[in-house]
Amino acid sequence: MNAHLQPTGSAYFISPETTAVESHTLSVLVDNEPGVLARVIGLFSGRGYNIESLTVSETEHQAHLSRITIVTRGTPHVLEQIKAQLERIVPVHRVVDLTVRARELGQERPIEREVALVKVIGEGETRAETLRLADAFHAKVVDATVDHFILEITGKSSKIDQFVAIMKPLGLIEVCRTGIAAMNRGAQGM
Secondary structure (H helix, E strand, C coil): CCCCCCCCCCHHHCCCCCCEEEEEEEEEEEECCCCCCHHHHHHHCCCCCEEEEEEEEEEECCCCEEEEEEEEEEEEEHHHHHHHHHHCCCCCCEEEEEEHHHHHHCCCCCCCEEEEEEEECHHHHHHHHHHHHHCCCEEEEEEEEEEEEEEEEECCCHHHHHHHHHHHHHHHHEECCCEEEEECCCCCCC
């Protein structure tokens, strides 16, 4: 091929992606009907995209709308492909990249929170240390017996990761996390 010729629209002439992989939080407004979540997940798995976090719940009962929050990783090009493909799914009303929107608003990230239930067993001084650390992390005791606690903690994923790591040597036996719920700052809606 002559080096002076411009590449055609063929995928064979696309240069390799050199941009860094980033984590982005997407918010997807969909009809609350059977099979929608499966279609969204199928889009990701069918194309080899990974979902790091997934939450979904009905947010507008009267309109039968649900909001899916997805955290995924990819290059800017891959993330644009994901958004475009999500928008083509029929019951999808809107797709917003909350990470991009936050940057447009001059912020580093959208507001992201996660809830975790953490079960810790222990007696004596270990039990007292568990309660001290739970208090320091603003975790609430939601269940307790003489041999265990179930603690509820809310915050950024990094805070929950740190709390779980600290609880491991104290008798951590189980963790259940909700996944990330996210929203941009400011008066504008999705």
